[in-house]
Amino acid sequence: MTKGQITRNMIIERSAPVFNKKGIAGTSISEFMEVTGLAKGGIYRNFESKDEISTEAFNFLCNQLSEGISGVVKVKVTAKDKLFALLDFYRDVLVINDGGCPLLNFGAEADDTNLVIRKLAGEKIKALQARISGLVDSGISAGEFNSGTNSSHFAV
Template sequence: MSKAERTKQFIVEKTAPIFNKKGYAGTSLNDMIEATGLTKGSIYGNFVNKDDVALAAFDFNLKKVDAVIRQEMATVNTYREKLLVYTKVYENFYEFPFPEGGCPVLNTAIEADDTHPELKKKAADAIIYWKEKVVRMIQKGIANNEFAANTDPEQVALTIIATIEGAVMITKLTGKLNYRRAIMKSIDRLIHDL
């Protein structure tokens, strides 16, 4: 990795938590300078503008979530157990190396839906990727006779994702962790009943 690539990676690592907590609009150049200890010229010498940093920060945060999920899925064998990893991780995300500020997909989707087309597209692409991954697991589970043959993989995948993201949103808004636990138990039941 060249010095320029290391500097760029450093900027992303230091600003990603800020973008995830404060959002695009709430993150200022001064926030980025303070987090990195670099000058405006150093930051914008490596990135075109704030948008460029924000897009890279989203990708970084999403990779952190994906790494946690993959690591946990590698510890289980069945497709049912793999689906249950989502509730395990999202119910207890403070116990995992999750991005500061919570789920980057939810955070970005809420802020960028009407204000930032590029970030909105990244969040939408992340949801589609997640849905397709869950659909494939359900299809494989059906093929392995783990799930009922009449299971609709896309419907179940969308329900799981929407319910998880809704649980995260409700918990963040109310500060009540027991709400997230209760909602995750509902998803667990859904997965067990497939």
């Protein structure tokens, strides 16, 4: 990895939590400077705009979300336990400790203001719904959940 890529990744990793907690509109370049220790030129040498940083930060947070869910789900055996592990992850890690769900935080703000993130958020939300629906379907097949449960509606 080049020095430039290392710096770019550092900017993304350190600015992502700020975006998640304060929103795109509520986050200023001076806050990136503060959390990264870089001057404005150092940030703009790596990114063309704040929108580019926010898109990369959103993707970074979504990857962390997916990896976190996978980590807690893979150690469980039953579909029911996997589903509860996913829900507990959301409550304990995202809501209480980390500023909330980036899918909802970015998606709500980008709905009218940032078409790129709006599209990405929609895709990621659908993927999470499919993941939940798949867990419910597995639980129905295993007799853990009521056979009359509509997994797609449940996931929403």
